[in-house]
Amino acid sequence: DQQVKQNSPSLSVQEGRISILNCDYTNSMFDYFLWYKKYPAEGPTFLISISSIKDKNEDGRFTVFLNKSAKHLSLHIVPSQPGDSAVYFCAASVDNQGGKLIFGQGTELSVKP
């Protein structure tokens, strides 16, 4: 199932700089998108979401941008902190599908002091 793709398996950023994590999708029927963060030995933790009718949503240091024509979304973290080091998953869903999220493969972010 390749409907949601994160093509970068890893990203390394300096503390204080911007982290940009990317996600592409193929299903134009997706109604909303989410980003989750995952530390080792823990479950995914919800970060931020965006409806398909929006192009930007911001929450503190986290901003998600959605480009529907390109079927692309990105998560910006500014400024990046060492505690942000984790695996970030992009996920997407269609309303009325019983909460079925389609996940990307994840991008491992490393923020170096």
Add this chain to the structure above:
Amino acid sequence: EPEVTQTPSHQVTQMGQEVILRCVPISNHLYFYWYRQILGQKVEFLVSFYNNEISEKSEIFDDQFSVERPDGSNFTLKIRSTKLEDSAMYFCASSEWGANYNSPLHFGNGTRLTVT
């Protein structure tokens, strides 16, 4: 902050045995889910559950799998006859109402199932 709790954290079983994975969702949540992640692969949807019945299930969720909410707090996943390929991390999740961008899923820390 309220959280989803899962037990056990690690379960080892022999092929062909039955296992029950347990979850306590967040108390005011109405929708419950199971996902799994095979090592090195994506997190995959298994099943969603609302009002004591399955809302949606994936092709993975065959007759070997069942879910139950036996009381007001627990939500369980049963695998009747485990296979080697069932070895994975199983995540339980819940959401306040039907999942959408305003009602995200909250995940537990998972149960690592190892089938030998």
